[in-house]
Structure formats: structure tokens, C-alpha cells
Amino acid sequence: RELSRQNENLLLNPNNFWAGCKSTGNLFGRDYSRLSTYQVTEINKAYVLFKSNSAWRTEKAKQRRKVMDAETVQEKKRRVPTYYNKDDWEAFIDYNTSDGFKEKSKKAAEARAQVQAQYTGGRKGIPRTWLEMEQKSPTGEVYRPKVYLATHNFVPDDNPLSSKSLAAAKIAKVKEAYDKEPSAQNCLSTDAVSREFGVDRKGCVRGMGAGVSKTLYHATAFMKARLQKEKDNVRKEKQNEALKAQLDAERQINSRGHDQISSSSYQQEIGTLAPAPSSFRLCFLRNFRRKAVACAYVDRAKAPNDDDYDCMINEIMDSNAMLCDRDGVLGDVSKGAMIKWPKSYVTDVGEPMI
Numbered sequence: 001r002e003l004s005r006q007n008e009n010l011l012l013n014p015n016n017f018w019a020g021c022k023s024t025g026n027l028f029g030r031d032y033s034r035l036s037t038y039q040v041t042e043i044n045k046a047y048v049l050f051k052s053n054s055a056w057r058t059e060k061a062k063q064r065r066k067v068m069d070a071e072t073v074q075e076k077k078r079r080v081p082t083y084y085n086k087d088d089w090e091a092f093i094d095y096n097t098s099d100g101f102k103e104k105s106k107k108a109a110e111a112r113a114q115v116q117a118q119y120t121g122g123r124k125g126i127p128r129t130w131l132e133m134e135q136k137s138p139t140g141e142v143y144r145p146k147v148y149l150a151t152h153n154f155v156p157d158d159n160p161l162s163s164k165s166l167a168a169a170k171i172a173k174v175k176e177a178y179d180k181e182p183s184a185q186n187c188l189s190t191d192a193v194s195r196e197f198g199v200d201r202k203g204c205v206r207g208m209g210a211g212v213s214k215t216l217y218h219a220t221a222f223m224k225a226r227l228q229k230e231k232d233n234v235r236k237e238k239q240n241e242a243l244k245a246q247l248d249a250e251r252q253i254n255s256r257g258h259d260q261i262s263s264s265s266y267q268q269e270i271g272t273l274a275p276a277p278s279s280f281r282l283c284f285l286r287n288f289r290r291k292a293v294a295c296a297y298v299d300r301a302k303a304p305n306d307d308d309y310d311c312m313i314n315e316i317m318d319s320n321a322m323l324c325d326r327d328g329v330l331g332d333v334s335k336g337a338m339i340k341w342p343k344s345y346v347t348d349v350g351e352p353m354i
Contacts, residue, residue, distance in 0.1 A: 064096060073097050116197055117167040121151030126208060140228065143185035145178040145192040148207035170196050188214060285311060286345045293321035294330055296339075298346055308340040 040048050067076040073093060080089045095101060121129055129151055133142045149171065156165040177192035178185060185191040189199060193207055200206050203213045281300050284292040296311035308325070319331030325340035333339060 060092075063092070067093070113163070115163070117152045117154065117170060119151055120153050126151055143182075143191065144188065144205075144207055145174055145185045146182075148193050149175055149178065151207070188217065280312075282314065282349050283309075283311075284347050284349060285341045286347065287318075287321050288345070290345075291318070293318040295349070296341070298341075300346075307343060309343055309346050311339050311341050311346070313337050313339065 038048075063081070067079055070076040070079065076093045076097070077090050080086050119126075126147060130142060130147045133147060133150065134140055152167075152171055154164050154168040154171055156162075156168040159165060174192045174196050177195060188194060188205060194200065197206060200214065205212045205214055205217055208217065280297045283296060283298040283300070285294040285296055287293050294311075294313060294317055295315040296313050298309045298311045300309070313330075313333055313335055315335070316330050316333070319329060321330045323329060323333070323339060324342060
């Protein structure tokens with residue numbers, strides 16, 4: 001399973017894959033001397049050794065199942081596969097029929113029987129499933145019971161005492177408790193999974209995958225909250241920049257529209273001979289308390305005997321302010337409409353209020 005010291009130069013010989021295994025000799029008689037020596041990078045070394053060890057254990061389990069129905073040891077030894085060495089096969093059978101191996105198999109079977117709900121989420125894994133559920137959640141928060149229900153599915157069989165039936169019953173209770181109080185599942189010690197399966201043992205968090213402890217889970221909660229806050233700040237900054245760009249574009253459009261006002265259209269609106277568009281200035285329209293209620297383009301070159309200015313609304317600040325030339329409020333007037341406003345309550349933008 002591990003590289004020998006003479007192979008520290010990353011030259012992996014397939015014979016070294018099975019070094020340290022309890023079975024003797026070549027693996028079931030396969031002639032690995034005919035295979036080439038493989039060269040892998042340091043980053044892939046652990047993965048190659050892990051996969052080779054996994055393939056070795058899978059092959060052993062498959063061969064054990066093939067001879068399981070044989071009644072005697074001699075009959076098992078006679079069932080030599082065509083491509084296996086006879087001596088190595090007999091050594092393999094002797095090891096599997098020894099008292100030590102039987103005791104080990106018995107303990108492993110008892111451990112498997114104590115598993116209450118086995119993971120059924122497939123190759124995706126719990127962390128990736130959790131991340132995808134958080135991305136789809138409208139609030140961005142997903143608690144452990146919801147992920148546990150998504151990665152542990154069981155269908156009961158005819159035997160109510162079988163492991164599948166018992167696991168399905170427990171999962172149903174977890175789902176019922178989660179649906180009843182979905183917002184009260186943020187604590188690992190009191191959520192639906194802990195109430196049904198018991199408090200997690202030391203160094204393990206049920207339904208979180210391998211290698212996750214309570215200390216690690218609580219330590220990452222602060223970093224996750226900080227990262228979420230940073231993401232929210234970045235999103236707000238982008239929204240503010242987009243809004244600012246939109247307002248700048250609207251101001252440019254309004255300024256170009258003001259420069260393009262023709263004398264004929266202005267004459268049609270106010271019914272009098274209009275001056276040149278260059279006489280229009282951006283001003284504040286104020287109410288009787290001298291509070292600015294709107295921003296408009298105003299022709300300040302009107303005849304001195306007129307009491308009102310003709311104003312083209314640019315922006316409304318107080319939609320509830322009363323109009324001076326008609327019944328209604330500023331909220332009833334659309335942007336770009338022409339209204340009349342008393343001269344004494346019109347001031348230039350930037351002019352101090354008297």
C-alpha cells in the first residue's frame with residue numbers, strides 16, 4: 001500500500017501496490033512482472049495508491065462470494081479461476097477460512113448491523129449537495145436535517161424489522177419533525193436528526209460527511225457569515241454603480257432633450273411666443289414654506305409683468321405638494337410636463353434660500 005524507500009523517486013511498480021497485504025505472493029497469480037513501471041506526479045501519488053488498494057479489496061470480495069456456497073475447504077480450493085496461480089489461490093482460501101479472519105468478519109458484520117441509516121446520496125457527496133441547496137435557497141441558509149433527508153432515502157420492505165424498514169421509519173420521523181418546525185433546526189444538539197438518532201459522538205457530525213467535527217463546524221460558521229457579508233457588500237456596490245450609471249444616462253438624455261426644444265413646440269404648450277431655448281435654466285420649485293418640492297427647467301427671461309414662470313418638470317421631490325395653476329398635486333404631473341409656478345418661489349440650483 002505504501003511506496004518502498006527505493007521507489008521514492010515516484011516510479012511506482014505495480015508489485016508495490018500489494019505490499020503489506022496479509023495475503024501472500026502475487027495477487028491471485030497475476031504476473032505483474034510483465035507490466036511496465038508507471039511514473040506519476042507527486043500530487044497524484046496518494047490517489048493512485050488509494051485506487052489500487054481499493055481495486056485489490058474489491059477483487060478479493062468478489063472471489064469470496066464466488067466460493068461462498070462451497071461446503072468444504074477442499075472444494076473451494078478446487079475452484080481455481082483460469083487465470084490464477086494454484087498455489088496463491090490455495091493460500092488465499094487458507095487465509096479466508098482461518099479463525100482470525102472469521103473473527104474479523106464477524107465483528108465487521110456486527111458493525112454494519114449497527115448502522116441506522118446509510119448514506120444514499122451517490123458520488124456527489126454531502127458537501128456539494130449542501131452547497132447546491134444553499135445556492136437554490138431564497139435565504140441562502142440550509143440546515144442539517146434538510147440535507148440529511150436529501151442524502152438518506154430508504155424504501156421499507158416486507159419485513160418491518162429489517163434495516164431498511166427501520167431506517168425508513170426513522171427518516172420519516174425526521175421529516176415530520178423538520179416540516180413541523182423548519183426554522184428551529186439550526187442547533188446540532190436539538191435538531192430533528194439528533195432527536196431521532198441521538199447526539200453525535202465526539203469528533204463526528206452525523207450527516208456531514210467524513211472528517212467533520214463539531215469544533216470544525218462551529219469554527220467555519222463565523223467565516224461563512226463573514227464571507228456572506230462580503231458577498232452582500234459587493235452586490236450592493238454593483239447595484240449602486242448600476243443605479244448611478246442609469247441616473248447619469250437619464251440626465252444626459254434630459255439635457256439633450258432640453259437643448260432640442262423647438263420654438264414651435266414650446267409655443268404650442270404655453271400659447272405665447274417662446275424665447276430661445278438657451279434662456280432655460282435648472283431651478284428649484286418651492287412651496288410656501290420655502291421647501292424645494294421639485295426641480296424644473298424654467299424660462300427666467302420672461303416679461304417682468306408676468307407673475308408666474310413656465311416650468312418643465314425634471315424631477316419631483318415631494319409628490320404631495322399642491323399645484324399652483326390647477327387642482328391636484330405634483331404626483332399627478334408626469335416628468336417633462338409644463339406647469340406654471342410663482343416667480344417668488346423659484347430659485348436657481350445652488351442659490352441660497354431667502
